Amino acid sequence: MSADTVPVTGWGRTSPTAARPIRLRSYEEAVAAVRGCGARGGIPRGLGRAYGDAAQNAGGAVFDMTALRRVHAIDAEGGTVLCDAGVSLHRLMQVLLPLGWFVPVAPGTRHVTVGGAIGADVHGNNHHVSGSFSRHVLSFELLTADGEIRTVRRGTPLFDATTGGMGLTGMILTATIRFQPVETSLMSVDTERARDLDDLMVRLTTGDRGYRYSVAWIDLLARGAATGRAVLTRGDHAPLEALRTPGRLAAGTRARRDPLAFRPPRFPAPPAFLPEGLVNRRTVGLFNELWYRKAPRARTGRLQRISAFFHPLDGVPHWNRIYGRGGVVQYQFVVGHGQEEALRRIVRRVSGRRCPSFLAVLKRFGDADPGWLSFPVPGWTLALDIPAGLPGLGTLLDELDEEVAAAGGRVHLAQDSRLRPDLLAAMYPRLDDFRALRAELDPRGVFTSDLSRRLTL
Amino acid sequence: MKDAFGIPQSLLVLGGTSEIALATVRRLVVRRTRTVWLAGRPSPGLESAATELRALGAEVRTLAFDALDPESHEAVLGKVFAEGDIDMVLLAFGILGDQAHDEREPVAAVRVAQTNYTGAVSAGLVSARALQTQGHGSLVVLSSVAGERARRADFIYGSSKAGLDVFAQGLGDALHGTGVHVMVVRPGFVRSRMTAGLEEAPLATTPEAVATAIELGLRRRSETVWVPGALRVVMSAVRHLPRALVRRLPL
């Protein structure tokens, strides 16, 4: 037993495998680690927020990128930033919000690294307007299997293979990203309830273009006529003048003195060992019911902090512990416009099976970006968290895959921990190009992960 | 690689004609498993087991493996692991022996011990090392309730399973934190070739039920699995019964 291996999992805490963690403190160390990583290769790992096995590498090395976290240069006029790949979006918000710039795309947690955001080409609730993360990346430096560092620019095959390439084309060391300007750190938010799935789809289809951010939380435990009932929140960054409008901010609020403040709250973490079964139909049903009931039928223009709007879960560290030892599976898929019937069938199926899924998230994607394995394509995307221990879950998800693939859709590889490999080519038509590029760039398979082994990427 | 539910994509069976093992493989192939190695003593039975699994869509290969020849294990199993990762090893070989006959013929009794215990120690250690190098995988060991408490009717077999059981438990502890998971499966009376013609014990079960329990155990990453589950309670009571009583029980 070599003493220097540790068990590694993704955020879902399923399928632990052992690997040698190597914390990289400089680019030189990175080059040396890649050159000397051994027969089972290595994989870059950011903050481990991918739910599945993307940042694991059984028997090999896991390159911990989080010590490479310098912000090298900020162009405060034009809003571009050059930083290390191990910098988190949280850190970038702390640094850039006070200067009036916000990350171009914010996934459901801000505790992800720039490398992870590019590697999984993450999307946020503004996808229909802003596309995925890679759209705002001007270039990056990539350490490839041969130990060389290349500057990779937009519009090149290596750029498109790497954005969404799950760390398998090489290690991103730095990136230049364009931020978006904001006047305040508050969001102006409209909330409405949708009584069922069809009502929700109509509201999303007709209303989304009026908002920069849009997301719906669906209660998948609701059945019958209420199947797919949801709370829809949409909004945009609040302009400075909104803070001056009488009545919208409580008097003396700090935001008026410091409109660009960023002070997310932090709550205690759940204990390390919780029994399984805490997340069950009863607890989830109750939570979803309360969530739906407490949401206003319709309310406009409420001011909310950025952290509350984008990342309500980030205040609680290690919240994934509530799923106990068995862990959680996240299932996220997208099906194109015109495939609404497939979406309805899937929602009905999940509701019918009474999966205890806290608030599933539905949104409409806009135009796709060119990443070969980038997940978003125009259409409907649904994401659900389900306890991995739910009996029959594996088979249910396999059936959903068939439905998704038949509708020309796909699942998100950053979340995946269980897809059947033979469906992958149908879901990602550029898969062969990806494999060919890898075979040429990295013939020995230096960059390898549990995900790449499982799906033969 | 195993998926989030512990289902392997590649599987090595030691004792490739075992009915319990084959019921398990069928179940796993239906879910995910694509590559299957059936290791065992060459026989038409081994080949027909492979053919049957191919019909389910698996890619199956057979190889000659004899539990009674530990010297060969390193080389034989090494070849399998050299071809690619094995997500799960199912250690299924074993013989029941014939208690009355084996008491009279110690050489036959030793054969039971050598197959079930010595052979498993060797194959178990070789497999464990390979799994550890990979950094992942499950080693599933078919033990037996017979190893829990000595019984007049089968203590030669029982003692070999007791040795195997303790060995597998210890191996599981040694491998804790290495990414390798060792699962000890303790079935009661299973209706299979091994028990054909014997009088059924209470709580008798089927190879399919053992397969179901193994799939569940993989998902939960269990360390011990009893089949049927009720045996966990029954045997914890039996373990504490006075010997004088056990001697007289119709077990």
Ligand SMILES: Cc1cc2nc3c(=O)[nH]c(=O)nc-3n(C[C@H](O)[C@H](O)[C@H](O)COP(=O)(O)OP(=O)(O)OC[C@H]3O[C@@H](n4cnc5c(N)ncnc54)[C@H](O)[C@@H]3O)c2cc1C
């Ligand atoms: C609560 C929650 C909400 C989420 N919401 C969203 C969402 O809304 N939209 C979305 O798209 N995703 C979402 N995700 C998924 C998450 O954004 C991605 O998995 C992201 O990649 C995680 O970043 P990380 O730094 O933690 O990377 P890790 O999880 O450590 O790694 C993820 C992948 O990126 C690769 N990678 C990491 N660093 C580098 C590098 N320097 N160079 C090359 N490759 C690298 C890894 O090899 C791996 O393949 C969510 C996850 C959670 C837990």
Ligand SMILES: NC(=O)c1ccc[n+]([C@@H]2O[C@H](COP(=O)([O-])OP(=O)(O)OC[C@H]3O[C@@H](n4cnc5c(N)ncnc54)[C@H](OP(=O)(O)O)[C@@H]3O)[C@@H](O)[C@H]2O)c1
């Ligand atoms: N059936 C039960 O009631 C029961 C209960 C508890 C535990 N178990 C255990 O479960 C396991 C499987 O049993 P089963 O019911 O499936 O019985 P089975 O069908 O008789 O299987 C036994 C297997 O062991 C193999 N084997 C025997 N000696 C071997 C050797 N020297 N080298 C290689 N392989 C050898 C046999 O292969 P051949 O084809 O070459 O003979 C056969 O594949 C055994 O370990 C058994 O002890 C069984």
